[in-house]
Amino acid sequence: MSEATADAGSGESTLGNTDGRLLIAGGVVGAFALLFVVGTLFPDSTVGTLSYLLLQPGPWSSMLTLAVPITLAAVGGIFAEKSGVINIGLEGLLIISAFTAIFAADTTGSLWVGFGAAILASVLLALVFAVVCIEFRADQIIAGLAIWLIALGFAPFAARIVYGSPNTVSLTNSVPAVRHAGIPVVSPVFQTLSTTNALGPAQALFRASPSVYLMFGVVALGWYLLNRTNFGMWVRASGENPKALDTSGVNVHRVRYAAVLLSGVFAGMGGAALSYNIGQFTGSGQTMVNGKGFIAIVAYLFGNYNPVGAMLSTFLFTLLEAIQNPLQTAGIGVPSDLIGTLPYIGVIVVLALVGRTRIPEAAGDHYETGEDR
Amino acid sequence: MSSEAGSDGSKPDRSGTEWGDRARAGLARLVEASAFERALISLAALVLSIAIGALVILAAGRTATCETAATTYFGYGFCYDPFRVYDRLFLGALGNPINPLFDPLHGNFAAPFTEGWTPFNDRLAYTLTETTVLVLTGLSVAVAFKAGIFNIGTQGQMVIGGLASTLVMLALVPVFTGLATVALLPIGIVVGAVFGGLYGAIPGALKAYADANEVITTIMLNFVASSVALYLVREQFKDPDSFSTKTNDLPAGVEFPQLLYAQNTAFSVVALLFVLALVAATYYLLRHTSFGYDLRTSGLQAAAAEYGGVNSARTIVASMTISGALAGIGGTVYVLMYYGYFQPPVPSYGFDGITVAILAGNNPVGVVPAAFLFGVLKSGAISIQTDPNVTIPIQLVGVLRGLIILFVAMPEFFRLVGKRFTDAGRRSREGGSRVADAVRSDGGVAGGETDE
């Protein structure tokens, strides 16, 4: 049947989605423009305060920092899902790596070792997920939930054993030092210029923590891997029509393993960045990850499986979160509990508007060589 | 293929008279039988999770520091002894029915039951209280799963249902005074069902009419529900006389009557019976009504359901509403049995409900034993906490929960193991599906039947 509808002019096929996305992107830009215009005209109004706040580096800086774990997990999720394995366990990978980073850094005293250990832990958990899904044909959704729940139980469990509480100790000495490291040479220039408010966002960009630049790097790398290398081609083919890949002589299982493990690598970086930013892992309730892995999934769906798109949609969510505190301080606003729900409601609205994202044809399906569909 | 399996049954003995052969053939047959297979897989998943959990306990016991080792294996001391942990976890939850002196393996044939042990002890009461709530959340998830919808939002629906019913009941207290207070209970349950149902209908409608993935929307709505509940209780309906963030207390008359168990326990047999009645009703709904047929068909094969005249959008919304309603009742029952007031955050019964449903194979009746198992785990966690000799963190139960789901999700693994064990490679499942597909690709015959 896929052939049947294929020739009926599918140029428009993706247009519907693109429309929805463009609409939202345009809406956001328009809203900002309106905000600044009104804010300039009426500096004493609520809108004025808001536009003033948005010219400060603060919210933008928070936006970038908050986006790091989500974007990194999203790029990982793109690879897994493009290869045909829906990795709903990203949340679990973030939790396990956020804990491991602090634990290993605390034990060894080296942030680098902690970073590496976080990636390793996340990759190992991703490997469990991959084996269960690819080798034992588990339902990907259920297995992904299991990965989440295992990490959700294990990280606080381990924290309790090591630190006697679901939260770890705080790494005090080294983390805050790198938080606003920025880029050598370039950043100091911006620092001197930063007296003007209009450059607030730019200052946020150039005085960010290394993890923010890591995020930009991973997004670029992810895009390149996916679109320009043969591995990326195999990943895409494996998710769209694994049989085509198999009959071309490429081992589908191997490609899917690689893609899922890669999602572990990226999510591991994200988890480490998350806990490093605070300097501590907090494991009570939903842990400090608190749904970021799920927002990552929405981010890449909304970003149409494009790493750049995923990052931009992440910014949309994290900006909502980032302006909470300034709003609170400025005295406008709604109780923090309710503002806190904004990103989640935003996710739902976005999902409802672009619900019909074209997911890879074979995503969620098992594949066995020699099996005809 | 089914006809072959059938003839196996009528001709029990073909190859040999050896007992082993027969047992193996029987096992092979069992592995293929679908309903039984599910139960077997659930059991195997449980055993495997417990085994791996034991390894986790040992590993944790090496990492942790303690003054004296709880146990020693292979010359290494461990801070936690898995046997003692599991002993507390499982037997503690039942009120220690087994006499510690009863050890037939070592020739100690003391009375098997602890003297004075009755099924009406306080620990079992707590286990059954947990079970009661878990049956509802498990049922909630199972109904949605049956319709092919992953309702991860049972937690949020439970929160909304429990909060709404508490607030409505509190508001109606001045109206229903004296003996009429009794009427508040059914009203509360209905309100919980309505609000839980409405909150469940939101992701249902989003899925049906906007194609939004319900796994994501329900998870998001969980976060929204807990934040909103926290806000409402903290800012709007806080009990002014209390330091904790909770609503006012419901009057004494608003509770499930307590029979058989001590007054100081939260458990009410009436509540359990009420919940079991809901299980029966759900079973009847799914199995014996046209709507249940629509729901199951949609869950198995959406295209076939539409072909058969099922309005899929409406079925999705209806299933999610029922699922949410059950969760909402769960929230209400939780509030009424435990505290008589609403206090955020609500423990993760909703997530446990997912495990319960998956473990039960989404069978409403299977939900009852699965919920009891989880009741034992949660209650056992308290036994662990209160036993000074076992200091392992109770988050262990969360790990076990994840492991159980993981293993239940991979039936293929157990089939492979079962196949190797029964040496039944001749009719391997994989091979079977391969031939079916292989021949089908050539045109017609599926399922390995060759009589035409």
Place this chain on the structure above:
Amino acid sequence: MTTAVHLDGITKRFPGVVANDDVDLAVERGTVHALLGENGAGKTTLMNVLYGLYSAEEGRVVVDEVERHFDTPRDAIDAGVGMIHQHFMLVDPMTVAENVTLGSEPRKWFGLAVDRDRARSGVDDLCDRYGFDVDPDDRIEDVSVGVQQRVEILKALYRGADVLILDEPTAVLTPQEVEGLFEVFEELTDQGKTIIFITHKLGEAMHAADDITVLRDGVNVGSVPAAETTREQLAELMVGREVLLEVEKSPADPGPEVFAADDIVVRDDRDVEVVSNVSFAVRQGEVLGIAGVDGNGQSQLVETLTGLRQPTAGGVSLDGVDVTDHSRRRRIEDGMAYIPEDRHEQGLVMDFDLVENGLLGSQHTPPYANRGRVSWNRAQTHAEDIIEEYDVRPPNAEARAGSLSGGNQQKFIVGREFARDPRFVVAMHPTRGVDIGSTEFIHEQLLGLRDAGAGVLLVSSQLDEVRGLSDRLAVMHDGEFMAVVDPTDVTEEEIGLLMAGERPDRFPEEGEPEPSTAATDGGER
């Protein structure tokens, strides 16, 4: 001449089935060899062995006079064997060049990037050499089925295939496209390539092949040069008995109009118009056939008629009543039966047993349901009745639908739909993937229902089937009815042209020939 491929005593067993039993096959270099047989005869299995997708239990595979052991398709590709599957192995959102080079991508920068320019030029070179007109930058989802097939052939050639295996290559093509494919065969064999193609159509084997090998029940029952055999001889080899190549039926005795579609416009899920202003009427006691290449809007048209899809314009009526707004359920209750094209996805719930499947569509209607409660006793009897009357095997109402063979699944669906005593039946590809015995049975049932006074709409891409069964025949192309013709008064070539969207002089644009005007009259009488 040398032997390009030699299969010697191939035996391939699947649990419970011997798919290939000691099969020999020899194919000369530079020839076209047809592998002919019924559905399920083991043709695809044999070729999958040659292509390394299956490994045979017994026998030798000799390619280029060297014995080979292919564990994976990769090995076969390396030995110069390429296969084009019935369902194309193409990645829809990727370009032609990406698909052709998949798994053998040219690289640059020490392998860090795919060299897309070289991929493109490689495809262009091949196109020039074999005279294909394919743009390497087109996306697969944007090109026609015929072009997709060329891409598959390019894929094999790009990997250096000398032996090309094609599995049922004509199934999705118009007669004219089939001719084009056979010309490609000639071009390829002229340049020394060897072609093996799988088919169940006698005519194609006779027409395009140099040699023909017939498989039946996994056994090679004969290899003959195409020039030295007859259709009848081949048919007998295929089926093992003499077969009637024509459907026998009495002339129709049409009554009043039972169903009418009025100026229907339908858009698909991607909002593309796939059915444009289609009108027709079906009378009691007649079969209206719709012929056409798959994917020309038939699926969406049928979904619209049966209530699974809403038209963007136009309406349908049953017995003169406008039922455009009636839900699928309402239409079932109105007396409309529907044999869907996809029995695995739509017609049956594979995990339900036959009792539950017998209820599909009647789960809300008495006597099977009363006030929302299902009567499983009645459902049981109902399923058993269908099984008995339609000879469904195994005769076990508790059998899971998925465990039945295709023919028996289809017989059960036909039985269930006809048990509703329908006034109007829509049958889409009712015998696709069904063995000859069941096909004959289903054809008889359809004609029996027609003779009992029901209106039948038959949609099929099998020309023999629609021509044989229909009393009037509509030809659909690109969402439109090209013409409504008398099936006894039209040649296969003319139908082929209509299916391809070309209009022979005899069938002018608007003024439809007599049979269809008669239909309209019948409706108004």
